[in-house]
Structure formats: structure tokens, C-alpha cells
């Protein structure tokens with residue numbers, strides 16, 4: 193059994209996934225981390241050398257292979273960009289969309305110096321909005337629970353997930 197977290201960059205998929213896995217004494221599987229291990233370079237370097245489409249293909253393979261994983265899956269922000277991934281997520285019982293207002297997402301991403309995100313770091317808010325807007329409906333239709341994280345602390349979001357996800361009741 194696994195729980196899949198989706199949402200835009202800065203939504204907290206990695207952060208909440210780690211805290212939730214700790215709380216449940218289970219494993220976290222972070223797709224970006226798994227992919228970085230597979231490609232042997234940073235995501236920013238991979239985008240620069242091979243482009244986003246090639247990255248998306250790897251991401252789709254990692255998603256397909258995740259069927260048998262136990263624990264909490266933190267996806268990358270672009271997981272909903274491929275149709276086959278949307279179908280996969282729509283057929284999964286526990287997909288949580290962590291959402292937040294764009295200003296808050298940008299604020300979090302700008303402050304996060306550990307991660308270089310080729311589609312957001314060093315981009316203007318208008319450029320990021322262009323990536324964000326077409327994705328909103330894709331996140332919504334790929335999830336069966338939506339949690340607005342805009343004004344919430346990570347610990348409270350974890351508690352909300354534990355309260356709302358049926359599998360924990």
C-alpha cells in the first residue's frame with residue numbers, strides 16, 4: 193500500500209512525505225531523489241543536457257515501477273504532465289494533491305536554496321505562473337483528496353492527512 197503526494201514545486205511533497213513516513217514508521221520514496229540516483233547528475237544538469245521530455249520519460253518509468261512500493265511517495269511537480277501518468281494516478285486509491293497559492297509556492301521555492309528547480313529557480317513570477325496555471329486542473333483531476341497548505345505548518349498538514357485519509361481510519 194502506498195500514498196502518493198502530488199502538487200506544484202514548493203507544495204511540500206518532499207517535506208510532508210518525509211514527516212508522514214516518519215510518523216507512520218514507513219519509507220518515503222521521493223521520485224526526484226530516485227531519478228537523481230539513476231541519472232547520476234542533478235535535475236538541473238539533466239534538463240540542460242537532455243531536455244525536459246527525456247526527464248518526463250524517466251519520471252513515467254519510475255511511476256510505473258512504484259505500483260508495488262509500500263510507504264509514502266513524493267512525486268516531482270511535473271508528474272501530471274503526461275497523459276499516461278494522469279491515468280495511472282486516477283486509478284490509484286490514495287493520491288493527495290497538496291495545493292497552495294502561487295505567491296506562497298514561489299516564496300517557498302525562492303527560499304529553498306538546497307534545490308535548483310530548472311522550471312522555477314531564477315524565473316520570474318510571470319514565467320512560473322505560465323507553468324503553474326495549466327497544471328491546476330491536472331492536479332485536481334489526478335487526486336482524490338486536496339489539501340490547501342498555503343497557511344499551514346508541515347506538522348499540521350501531516351495531521352490533516354492522518355485525519356482525512358480513509359486508509360488511516
Ligand SMILES: Nc1ncnc2c1ncn2[C@@H]1O[C@H](COP(=O)(O)OP(=O)(O)OP(=O)(O)O)[C@@H](O)[C@H]1O
Pocket residue numbers: 199200201202203204205206207208224266267268269270300301303304309341344345346349
Ligand atoms: N507548509 C509549508 N510551510 C512553509 N514552508 C514549507 C511548507 N512545505 C514546504 N515548505 C518549504 O518549501 C520548500 C519546498 O518544499 P518541498 O521541497 O517539500 O516541495 P516539493 O513539493 O517537494 O517541491 P518539488 O516539486 O520541487 O520537489 C522547502 O524549503 C520546505 O521547507
Ligand SMILES: O=C(O)C1=C[C@@H](O)[C@@H](O)[C@H](O)C1
Pocket residue numbers: 200201224235267268269270271308309310311
Ligand atoms: O514541476 C516540475 O516540472 C518539476 C518539479 C521538480 O520536482 C522536479 O521534478 C523538476 O525540477 C521538474
Ligand SMILES: [Mg+2]
Pocket residue numbers: 205206207224266267268
Ligand atoms: Mg520534492
